[in-house]
Amino acid sequence: MEHVKFTAMKDGDKEDYAFLHPLEVEYASGTADRLLKALVSLDESLSGYQVTRLGHSLQSATRAERDGADIDWVVSALLHDIGDIFAPYNHDEYAAAILKPFVREQCTWVVEKHGDFQMIYYGHHVGADPEKRQQYAGHRYFDDCVAFCARWDQASFDPGYDTRPIEHFAARVHEVFARQAYDPAVIRTGEREPLVV
Numbered sequence: 001m002e003h004v005k006f007t008a009m010k011d012g013d014k015e016d017y018a019f020l021h022p023l024e025v026e027y028a029s030g031t032a033d034r035l036l037k038a039l040v041s042l043d044e045s046l047s048g049y050q051v052t053r054l055g056h057s058l059q060s061a062t063r064a065e066r067d068g069a070d071i072d073w074v075v076s077a078l079l080h081d082i083g084d085i086f087a088p089y090n091h092d093e094y095a096a097a098i099l100k101p102f103v104r105e106q107c108t109w110v111v112e113k114h115g116d117f118q119m120i121y122y123g124h125h126v127g128a129d130p131e132k133r134q135q136y137a138g139h140r141y142f143d144d145c146v147a148f149c150a151r152w153d154q155a156s157f158d159p160g161y162d163t164r165p166i167e168h169f170a171a172r173v174h175e176v177f178a179r180q181a182y183d184p185a186v187i188r189t190g191e192r193e194p195l196v197v
């Protein structure tokens, strides 16, 4: 069998779907490599800053690592702006959707909301509400997102910072995306790990 027999999904049989399954598993195993490639393509995106989006991503991850944050945090910091490629108006939600099956709930939430929390630094310059974060006041991960933005995101536009290269982080990206999707032992609903150790 080289391909399925059906031309509409409703007509597929057990053999068709059994044939597709290992192909889907094999394709999914390439996620980490595709993400690392996408990250490199961020080097050409969004000009005007003193660092590229790739440089910003690597610097955020480097700061996370130097703070002693765990692998979920470092990989989340590395990928937090990957949504800029295809979702400039909800890049935070896009990145969170990629991370969600493979990192702690805490990290997914912070990545998903970081756009709103970042507003505190520039909203008043662009006619947006700097206090957009207040809609999440009292949330269990509110302070984590405050710290994520203050320590790693808003600070990582410095061309003079000693930023580590993408190769330094590749093994951890592979480790995270090789996890079993939605493993409760990874998602750890409601649990918090510190950003600074």
Ligand SMILES: [Fe+2]
Residues within 6 Å of the ligand: 080, 081, 091, 092, 114, 115
């Ligand atoms: Fe962002």
Ligand SMILES: [Fe+2]
Residues within 6 Å of the ligand: 056, 080, 081, 153
């Ligand atoms: Fe960012």
